[in-house]
Amino acid sequence: xxxxxxxxxxxxxxxxxxxxxxxxxxxxxxxxxxxxxxxxxxxxxxxxxxxxxxxxxxxxxxxxxxxxxxxxxxxxxxxxxxxxxxxxxxxxxxxxxxxxxxxxxxxxxxxx
Numbered sequence: 001x002x003x004x005x006x007x008x009x010x011x012x013x014x015x016x017x018x019x020x021x022x023x024x025x026x027x028x029x030x031x032x033x034x035x036x037x038x039x040x041x042x043x044x045x046x047x048x049x050x051x052x053x054x055x056x057x058x059x060x061x062x063x064x065x066x067x068x069x070x071x072x073x074x075x076x077x078x079x080x081x082x083x084x085x086x087x088x089x090x091x092x093x094x095x096x097x098x099x100x101x102x103x104x105x106x107x108x109x110x111x112x
Contacts, residue, residue, distance in 0.1 A: 051096045054089040061086070 007013060015031040016023050065075055065082065 047096060051093055054092045058086055058089045 011031075012023055015027050017027050017030065061082070064070060065078070
């Protein structure tokens with residue numbers, strides 16, 4: 001049986017944490033766990049960006065509508081769209097907060 005070697009700079013070489021040239025099941029599990037944690041972190045970052053964008057755009061929209069730059073007639077025309085848009089963005093914020101609380105409880109073992 002021939003000895004297998006790891007390519008320099010490959011993912012598998014990085015998974016070989018003790019540098020002995022053998023990637024064990026434990027090292028594979030650690031590498032898999034690290035990839036999952038990195039992906040979860042990236043997903044949470046994207047969710048935070050979405051929530052911040054949603055909150056800031058709703059706030060800016062309301063501020064612009066309250067300035068004297070926008071005539072009353074135009075506000076009347078925009079009111080239907082504005083209601084739906086603001087409510088949907090608030091739904092994004094509420095679901096983000098709610099699901100984060102559920103996730104925290106699940107991590108503590110409170111939710112069954």
